[in-house]
Amino acid sequence: AGEEKEEKGDGGNYDIGLQDVHDGVVTRFPPEPSGYLHIGHAKAALLNDYFAHKKYKGTLLLRFDDTNPLKEKQEFEDSIVEDLALMGVKADKVSHTSDYFQELYKYCVQMLKEGTAYADDTLQEKMRDERMNGIASERRDSSVEDNLARFEEMKKGTEEGIRWCIRAKISVDDPNKAMRDPVIYRCSPEEHHRTGSTWKIYPTYDFCCPIIDSIEGVTHALRTTEYKDRDAQYQWMLKALRLRHVYNWDFARMNFIKTLLSKRKLTRIVDTGVVWGWDDPRMPTVRGIRRRGMTIPALQEFILKQGPSKNIVNLDWTTFWATNKKYIDPIAARFTAIASDAKVPVTVVGARAAAHTEEKDKHAKYKELGTKKVVYSSSILLEQADAASFAQDEEITLMNWGNAIVRSISHSINPLSSPAGLKTVTSVELELHLQGDVKKTSKKVTWLSTDQNLIPVDLVDFDYLITKDKLEADDKLEDFLTPHTEFRTHALADCNVAELREDDIIQFDRKGYFRVDRPFKHGEPAVCFQIPTGKTKAGV
Numbered sequence: 001a002g003e004e005k006e007e008k009g010d011g012g013n014y015d016i017g018l019q020d021v022h023d024g025v026v027t028r029f030p031p032e033p034s035g036y037l038h039i040g041h042a043k044a045a046l047l048n049d050y051f052a053h054k055k056y057k058g059t060l061l062l063r064f065d066d067t068n069p070l071k072e073k074q075e076f077e078d079s080i081v082e083d084l085a086l087m088g089v090k091a092d093k094v095s096h097t098s099d100y101f102q103e104l105y106k107y108c109v110q111m112l113k114e115g116t117a118y119a120d121d122t123l124q125e126k127m128r129d130e131r132m133n134g135i136a137s138e139r140r141d142s143s144v145e146d147n148l149a150r151f152e153e154m155k156k157g158t159e160e161g162i163r164w165c166i167r168a169k170i171s172v173d174d175p176n177k178a179m180r181d182p183v184i185y186r187c188s189p190e191e192h193h194r195t196g197s198t199w200k201i202y203p204t205y206d207f208c209c210p211i212i213d214s215i216e217g218v219t220h221a222l223r224t225t226e227y228k229d230r231d232a233q234y235q236w237m238l239k240a241l242r243l244r245h246v247y248n249w250d251f252a253r254m255n256f257i258k259t260l261l262s263k264r265k266l267t268r269i270v271d272t273g274v275v276w277g278w279d280d281p282r283m284p285t286v287r288g289i290r291r292r293g294m295t296i297p298a299l300q301e302f303i304l305k306q307g308p309s310k311n312i313v314n315l316d317w318t319t320f321w322a323t324n325k326k327y328i329d330p331i332a333a334r335f336t337a338i339a340s341d342a343k344v345p346v347t348v349v350g351a352r353a354a355a356h357t358e359e360k361d362k363h364a365k366y367k368e369l370g371t372k373k374v375v376y377s378s379s380i381l382l383e384q385a386d387a388a389s390f391a392q393d394e395e396i397t398l399m400n401w402g403n404a405i406v407r408s409i410s411h412s413i414n415p416l417s418s419p420a421g422l423k424t425v426t427s428v429e430l431e432l433h434l435q436g437d438v439k440k441t442s443k444k445v446t447w448l449s450t451d452q453n454l455i456p457v458d459l460v461d462f463d464y465l466i467t468k469d470k471l472e473a474d475d476k477l478e479d480f481l482t483p484h485t486e487f488r489t490h491a492l493a494d495c496n497v498a499e500l501r502e503d504d505i506i507q508f509d510r511k512g513y514f515r516v517d518r519p520f521k522h523g524e525p526a527v528c529f530q531i532p533t534g535k536t537k538a539g540v
């Protein structure tokens with residue numbers, strides 16, 4: 001897949017560069033293994049990959065940021081590795097923040113010894129308050145010996161140790177609040193999914209990130225703009241520990257309307273059974289959008305086009321799916337499906353008495369997609385809506401066959417319908433008129449001969465999971481869940497559909513693009529997911 005994407009698009013040059021680049025750019029993607037990758041993570045991963053492998057000849061590191069043992073799992077780690085591969089992102093090296101627990105511990109001891117960090121047991125609320133108001137902690141000037149002793153208690157995970165944390169001694173009242181003595185170590189008795197019970201102390205992101213970036217050789221640390229205030233703190237850590245310089249480069253967080261991009265909220269959606277799982281086509285995970293029919297080159301193109309912007313906008317899915325359409329149209333073979341509960345039996349007068357089959361192109365424009373079987377006979381099915389629109393003696397076009405004239409229409413009146421007494425077409429008689437000009441008719445209708453193995457297929461469309469464009473911090477997720485997000489239509493499709501395989505992307509005439517989620521097997525219907533194109537309802 002790596003080579004494939006090189007040929008498409010504009011060769012991957014999106015005109016974004018890094019500051020002060022010499023040889024050997026090194027970037028890193030640092031996911032926390034606490035959920036599956038979502039489209040926001042995809043942006044971070046693809047941008048890092050772009051600089052390391054496309055724009056410059058450099059190195060990409062994948063680092064699992066596993067400092068929060070409560071939330072992390074091996075399952076998530078494995079899924080991240082798979083999803084990156086799926087996106088064509090190949091890390092040159094893989095590491096874990098936890099690989100560095102010993103070094104990080106030593107760096108913390110060094111800071112305590114040099115007086116650039118101190119142990120603090122101020123209660124959380126009070127600490128927040130002091131930081132807000134620029135007040136020094138009572139512990140700020142404790143002796144080196146006391147600080148070291150407290151860190152050792154923390155390391156042992158004793159009852160005393162758990163009360164303490166370690167803070168960098170940067171500033172009490174810097175206007176940039178990120179500089180107000182941030183916490184760099186916490187004591188936590190939890191087991192870690194990789195280091196087990198070895199450690200009772202866990203470094204914070206603010207501490208690990210600059211140190212590991214520097215010792216792993218990262219030249220440019222890409223971070224989302226909400227970390228901008230913490231760049232100064234990052235640089236302070238490097239200086240305090242006399243570590244090699246690393247550049248910070250900011251990019252905008254990616255947000256979409258009516259879409260949750262927080263692992264915490266997505267976990268809740270999965271755990272409460274609102275969706276089938278992390279790879280549900282309604283999920284904004286890499287797996288979810290791919291299952292919905294997003295192709296990887298389109299994802300790459302879309303994301304890299306957003307690349308340099310630092311504006312945080314709430315993106316609309318429309319452009320995303322419109323980008324995808326460019327990639328799927330040339331690969332989508334065309335078939336026919338008719339809704340099962342709205343099918344109308346039709347007799348075609350003038351068709352040959354015996355059914356016959358012809359090989360036709362799967363796509364009139366893209367002949368390389370090959371051919372399919374089209375069965376012609378005097379017994380066909382039409383869609384109810386099409387049949388109901390016909391007028392007596394009207395000339396219409398049967399797609400890929402030719403013109404026909406409507407000779408008779410039979411109706412039934414449905415007393416139970418609302419409004420009551422709706423007319424339903426029960427049968428139609430058409431007379432072939434193949435010499436008619438297909439350019440002159442206004443109705444081109446899809447049809448299926450009943451003299452073939454019609455394949456049952458479920459056509460499934462989806463809506464957004466949430467009803468509000470942007471959830472605010474105090475909005476309760478449960479209040480904004482869309483009650484009904486799955487729309488399933490049972491249909492019958494032409495015999496060729498029996499041969500489709502999982503992941504095939506196709507088009508049903510006049511119905512749009514679909515991805516085959518489950519092929520037809522053992523008489524069980526095939527399941528096809530509607531792929532949004534930007535024009536129709538574009539829910540994810």
Ligand code: ATP
Nearest residue numbers: 030031032040041043044224252253254261262263
């Ligand atoms: P979440 O809130 O979904 O848990 P996170 O930032 O806590 O996101 P991480 O696993 O730490 O999750 O993220 C890995 C990388 O992906 C980080 O570099 C982070 O900046 C980036 N990232 C996360 N969400 C987005 C987003 N919406 N847009 C762009 N980058 C993102």
Ligand code: MG
Nearest residue numbers: 031032065205
């Ligand atoms: Mg994070």
Ligand code: MG
Nearest residue numbers: 032262263264
């Ligand atoms: Mg988060």
